[in-house]
Amino acid sequence: MSNPYGPPPQQPQPGQGPGYGYPQQPPQGVPPQGGYPGQGYAPYPQPAPGQSPYGAYPQQQQPGYGYDPSGYAPRPELAHWGLRAGALLIDGLVFGLVYLIIGIGVAVGRGGAGIVLILLGVAAIIAFAIYQLIQEGRTGQTIGKKAVGIRLLRELDGRPVGVGMAFVRRLAHFLDSLPIYLGWLWPLWDDKKQTFADKVCGTVVIKG
Known part of the structure; x- marks a missing residue:
């Protein structure tokens, strides 16, 4: 009597998987092809020494005035x-130009127009000084x-110095003027192109 369900399934041959005939292990002398390790496939390639899976590790650089910690951005050029x-x-x-307004007011005299020009000039100087300080x-x-x-940036991390430190740096410029204005010329030969005020406040001036 014939089997109504058909012939029995064939048993897998040695070296074959249970379902589709894929070899469990590659034949000797034949390198396995891509995939995951442990399943008859080659493992993913390992990075060479000194390299990450995404390429070579960036070179380590010292921090300071805008350095990118990842090492991919170049150091800013000093001004x-x-x-x-x-x-x-x-x-x-x-x-x-603002002082010129005051001078015109003085030249006009003590009349109403002259006083107005002087007051406008003084107010403009104060407003301009505050504006410059805030922007810097x-x-x-x-x-x-x-x-x-x-x-102008902080030497430590390349960030803006803040209004408070900008004001302190303005005051520290008296150090640049004391020894026959030597501090103002110091950037000509200094490695970091800093004035004395820059060194005291930890600031640098870069291009950009």
């Missing part, structure tokens, strides 16, 4: 003395620094 002097000159010229503290740039493309 040379000429750029710093140019920024200071531009800021001085802007202040000079928050963005690292005064009008002059922005014009020449430089920026």
Whole structure:
């Protein structure tokens, strides 16, 4: 009598899987092909010494004024003395325009128009000084620094110095003026191109 359910299933041959005939182990001399280890497949390639699975490890760099801890971003270039002097000159010229208003007021005399011009000039100087201080503290740039493309940052982490430290640095500039203005010239030969005020406050000036 014939089997109504058909012939019995064949038993897998040695070296074959239970269902589809895939070899459990590759034949000798034949390297396994891709996949997961432990299933008859080659393991994923291991990274070489000194490399991560995503490529070579970045070189370690010292932190400071805008260094990227990952090592992929280059260190910002320090601003040379000429750029710093140019920024200071531009800021001085802007202040000079305000002083010109006061001078015109004095020349006009003690009349109402002269007094108004003097008061406007004094108010403009105060407002401009505060504006410059806030901008330098928050963005690292005064009008002059922005014009020449430089920026004041903290040496430690490359962040803006803040309004408070920007004010302290302004006060510390008296150190640059004491020894025959030597501190203002110090960036010409200093490795970090810092004035004495920069060294005291931990700041640097970079291009950017």
